[in-house]
Amino acid sequence: MELKITDLTKQFKEVAAVDGVSCTMTGGVYGLLGANGAGKTTLMRMLCTLNTPTSGQITWDGQDIFSMAEAYRRILGYLPQDFGYYPDFTVEDYMLYIASIKGLRPVVAKRRTAELIRQVGLDKASGRKMKKLSGGMKRRAGIAQAMLNDPQILILDEPTAGLDPTERIRFRNLISELSEERIVLLSTHIVSDVEYIAKEILLMKDGRFICRGTADELIASMPERVWSLTVPKKEAEGYLRRYKVSNVKAVPNGAQLRILSAEPPAGMQSAQLQEATLEDVFLYHFGERSGDGNGEV
Amino acid sequence: MVKYEIKKVFARRGGVIALLIMLVLTVYTCWFATNSSSEWVNENGDTETGYHAMVKKREAQRAWSGILDEEKIRRVIEENLRITSTPEYNSKDVRLSNIAFGWGQGIHEIRGLLNHYFAVDFQTSDYYRANSLTPDMAGEFYPNRIRLLKEFLADEANGSYYRFSDAEKDWMIRQYEALKTPFYVDYMQGWDNVLTYYPTVSMILIMVLGYLMAGIFSNEFQWKSDSIFFSSAHGRNSAIRAKLAAGFLIVTAVYWAAILVYSLTVLGYLGFYGASCPLQASGRWKSFYNLTNAQAYLIVILGGYIGCVFIAFLTMLISACSRSTVLGVMTPVLIIFLPNFIQNLSFDAVIIDKILALLPARLLELNMELVYFDLFDFGGFVTGALPVAIALYVILSAALPPVIYREYRRKEIM
Incomplete structure (x- = not known):
């Protein structure tokens, strides 16, 4: 289980949203920490085959993920930053539909849907339309859909954005639970989301990894x-x-x-x-932006 | 997957409302199509309306059904002369005049044919032409139609002489000569009306279908569900095929359901009589398509279906490429209004006619094409526009899904 990024670049006209980043991920939670506009979402979209890199390569166990195409997406779960859903579907219908496009057989889809709805605490809301759910419930539905195919790679882009503190803690614990035997890449600009659960934290700024390591290593390196x-x-x-x-x-x-x-x-x-804490490290690297309200800690 | 794609379309309130609007408008069209031919003038000269009036008229006309041979034509001319020579017919009193009209309701449709087939020339319509006929002219009935066409095509003054090539003229004359005569006549108001009002239903249908189809691809972007869709295992292959299949199934089901409701209501009310009568036994007497009413209607609704499928796929393509549902919804509207725009172009009229005959909007009103003189000459092989348009849009409809599939599967998330 190895997800390897090699010298990855994504250029949008004049701007390099991701600029020659490299890293290797094996099992566990990886925190991708950076201010808004650092390039986290672009990197994640490339990891999800939603955008093609301008240069560089992403491999899964040595194979290029874009060549693997469907085979790669079968082992992928993704919760995007702007979690979109089908507003008039019930939670259950939504899950069953996503299960179908993820290639789950109907019997498995029904079982997984029931399990995950229960796991994320949406059992009482399973018949409710998606558009009627609260922000926290939508996010939970989001993580549930990402887990439907029991993915080996789980990519979560700003999963706690807009959640209240209780929901955020609940969500963090849920991610921690789910991280066994898979790679979880969690992007956030909220330090506490990754401080305690990440195996490794990647600090991203202006499209590059400027610092990486465990929370203690990052603190020590400041x-x-x-x-x-x-x-x-x-x-x-x-x-x-x-x-x-x-x-x-x-x-x-x-x-x-x-x-x-x-x-x-x-x-x-x-x-x-x-x-020193990880919040101090964040301020050290992104301090000039914290005054703009982007470096939420 | 297909089931959920269909559910996405109809789970929206707008989808259900669109279907309800379509149902209401279709029912209204049915009412109009049946009600417009349900008048009967009774022996007192009063006009009756409603189902019973229609039945009386139908029975009166059915009494004259059968092979329209020389003998029957003679009898119709005689009957018409008898009526027109009565004091009631020539009276200035409206009631008496209505009473005389009532006597002629049984032969009214055949009398109409006499007006056409004995017209002074191909382009002139004279309601009273039948009144000037004598029984001994009955034998000229069928040859007259061919003679009128030949004179029309040979007349340098009316423009048709230059409009058609020699091969096209020959082909039309051969088609006229190939009409099997004497033909069978019957009460055929049901088929006449079902053909006449079909474009109203097809226009309603394509507007509603366009609305339903417009969001199938673009809503993924508008709902921001595109990221999850495209990052799923089947997001760039069979999930897209499921969208196409859902679109096709919705078009097919909605179209045929509406057409079934419309056809069965109109024909059920007015009657299926006259299914085997040729088109030329009605107001469509000029048609060079030698088809029965039932065959013509089948071709019209089949052509309409192909048109709806094509426009639906085109709507999907535009909304998939532009990521805009609004542009998708606009597509059928533009297609319907495109002919009006082209008609105003100052090009050669023959070229304009040929272009118009092959526009997708024409497929939605093929009942008109049955009587239009739109021809195509493919190196000596001449045919009417109807089979060309149908063949063309079958090919284009089959070609569009792979294009949509290829366009959509390579979308990147912005």
């Missing part, structure tokens, strides 16, 4: 350290301009800041060194 300090409120603005600040908390005597810096912030010998 050249800056994390400092906590409390400053008067009127001075907080100045720190926000000069440093990458991963958190600001209002306290009675001012503002408590969490700052990324190689040295203690200038003039603040009282700053306390803190243990």
